[in-house]
Amino acid sequence: MSEHSSTETGTDVLVVGAGGTGLALAAGLARRGVRVRVVEKAPALSPVPKALGVQARTLEVLEDLGVVPRMVAEGLPMTAMHIRSERRPVADVDLSLIDSGYPYLLMLPQSAVERILADRLAEDGVAVEHGVELTGFTDTGAHVAAVLRHADGRTETVRAGWLAGADGAHSTVRHLLGIPFEGTALEENFATADIGLDWPLGFGDGFAFLDRGRPAAFFPLPEGRYRMVIAYPPGADPGGEVTRAEMQAQLDRLGVPGARVTDFGWSARFRVNQRLSARHSAGRVFLTGDAAHIHSPVGAQGMNTGIQDAVNLAWKLAAHITGGAPRDLLDTYHQERGAVARRLVAGTTRFTRLTLLHGTVTTMVRRAVAPRVLGRGPVQQRLTRAISQLDVAYPDSALNAGAAPSGGPAPGERAPYTGLFGPAAGPGCTLLVFTGYRGAADPEVRAGVGELTALAQARPGVAVEVAAPEGDDGLPGVRHDASLEAHRRFGLTAGGYALVRPDGYIAVVGALGDTAALRGHLDRWFPRAASAPTAGPRRQAG
Template sequence: MAQTDVLIVGAGPTGLALALWLTKQGVAVRIIDKSSGPGETSRAMAVQARTLEFYRQLGMADAVIEAGYKTPAMNMWARGSRKARIPLIDAGGEISPYPFVLVYPQDHHERLLVKQLQSLGVEVERQTELLSFEDNGNQITAILKHADGHGEPFTALYLAGCDGARSLVRHEIGSGFEGGTYKQLFYVADVTASGVEPAGEAHIAFDKSEFVMVMSYGEADRYRLIGIVRDERAEHPETLTFADVGHEAINGLNIKISDVNWFSTYRVHHRVTDQFRRGRAFLLGDAAHVHSPAGGQGMNTGILDAINLAWKLAAVVKGSASDFLLDSYQVERQAFARRLVETTDKLFTFATAQGGFADFVRTRIAPIFASVAYKSENVREYMFQMVSQTTLNYHESPLSQGTAGKVQGGDRLPWVPLSSADNYDSLTAIQWQVHVYGEPKEDLVDWCKKQNMPLHIFAWQREHQNAGLAKNAVYLLRPDTYVALADPNGDSATLSRYFSEHSIILPV
């Protein structure tokens, strides 16, 4: 019977990212998908800064940025009048090397990830479906179905369910998926349009209980529309066309749509599974959590699920960590998913609430508030951090320890740009590493040499202090670049104790 280390079910962005990070770390994978090829429609649009920071680990951030489009600004409209323009370029100039919102349609995105995976010698097996599986304690036994109908028994050490909101893997392990479905029916359309002003920028328009979001692809006259279907039409979504959706908000933008290249309707759900892991099976992406598209978080959250799990699976498969490490995947990612659902739920409820008062707040109060607030540098940075996922932390994780300066275990390492280089250059390696900003103690240098631990020393600068880092402290970074341990004393004994307590063996 054929066998691999990890069987990945689902070749969307989440499954592809998991396959890439595992393969890069020397873990054997098999990735299957029941579709005949990558998606043909541009579902998710935004690639956030934190995702790009991780893509830098694989040397693909520049390719994604070159293929995508940096959205210059978001314009807010109400009842046919533009009320506010919020610049988006360089909104996070002090936070991330990627201080912008990048539009990169999911169908293009998937194709790039597939090519990256092929360059590592891994092919997605299309028209291959998971029928069932059993967890035997020491391995997973699965039954796969191929395009010609024949079944194949297959074994893997672990199974990753990246198979979407209707996940078979989630169903098989008996995980709950509590939450609900919003009553509104939404549409998404890719259109050719003229009259968008300013062209190439994003727009959100409100008109009473209607709204529409318009996003540019960076190509002349090509846009993505997301909006709401009139209540009286929503009962039979299968019969709807673009002509059936509300057009008051669209008309308020004074745009003319000449072609509808793709149109679909969908319901918005808000759900989080109660088990991200059961035994040797894991849930990632939409199989584990779904929420409103507010803020462009969905695809990015799934990719971050994959990166979080990949280094832990690699360590356990290679025998350098105990099974305990895998339990931290649920602790870290479920907590974030719940916070994200709560946040997007509030935004979504605000955008879709009905009634005179809600309409007044949306069309009169919110644009003024947004315009004034965004002039504050602190507000701009806060908004960027929230949307870009750079504010995500794992403070409550069993893997997070200590505080040095303003940085504590579980934080994303602050990015510090300097004229010569930045402190993220070393993060291209998927490995444990130590950062010291200032002078390391001699025993720490000796310990790192003996343990084959990369030690990166940065001459102390005022910029490091401004970023919240402490002089001469030790920052132990996980392979996914989050701070595992922050020790203000910079002692090697603290590092030794950390690895011992967490049953992690460093590679020789």
């Protein structure tokens, strides 16, 4: 066709960008029956490994897509990170303390994550359209008219209900919206390479050496290599191609006896930008992942945050498009994920600065104070929760209702891992009902369970699961919680309920017999007239 030829097509959601964020968003939408297209201007999925490391929280929110077993099979679980300062031990971070079904950081390159997500998307009949570029769009208020240019020069106008920009730090979508991308670039430069490494420290754990402003980090790769990252002070970066000799020279500086680079693979140089989009949405257009926020790679947070943006947006868009949820449900995407991005950029900036400091006083503090503080159990727990992103919460979300039970999570917090229920996230909401120590045989408890079950079943897409000290086949979705451990983790040993959102966060908490908060939430966000696909119960854990 000639370059002037054009066609007009339609879809519910047009996703621009086929990185991890765009693919996760599209897969979450297709999973819920939403018509979605994914366009990517690159000719194929990128083979470049780029980001490395899938956090426990990301694995949890991807469970419903069925991709986690594939990721775990290809990845390498890393359970410890050892930090040294000027050749002295500072901290050993025990990632096996992560309170999840995934007590580790899964070392899996971004390229593999994207391939697995693209394969999952194809299983729902959606193929990524490579070589297709967004050149412009108009938000009419009723839909988005997006103009696409294909590799053969053909243009196409897509009438989409919604447009999602997952097109990276140089986002065309963000640029066309005119949304500022404010922030700064660090003065330091970085070099990274995938290397074979012969050293006396073994293989499998991660290591960080804070060497007087020249830190280096090592992360194990599934194929038996290490990803090595060096930070250079201003003016010290040699420039040009990263070389094997450069990596070896840094190894020699660290003082690890006999350490040598045995082979040399992918490499790159980069600078760290810390930038935030002024907002995550405008009208019928959304920004996700690097299009909305970029930051230091310290802590392996970037790809994970983008995927969690996608999961948050996917269920809300689907609930509105196919389930009749009100449009202002979509406003909570910016409210929730914008706050997470602000916190993340601030946190990674502080931590990156800390690793790059090299003054005498700073070095003394790291050596003397850090080992005493970071070795404490409660500090390790907080640290591993932050690294794994299990501490991400939405305390100010408009979706929250009810009050936190004593000793249990509040609305807006992640539903605790119990091993009793199925995946941490599902296609629809799940009402978890806890009979309490009295059990389902108690008439009052049974009546409360029945009332909650009827409330949930009147709303399409809301599944019910019941935890009881003794199994009762007469109750829907019953789980045997003999020790009441799951009850305790939710703070509901006396009985109660928690409505868990599709992304695994608690929306409503209440006691048996007190359904006002739940009724109000369901009436507000999930009206009875909805016609969403009915969600089945969560798959049994394990």
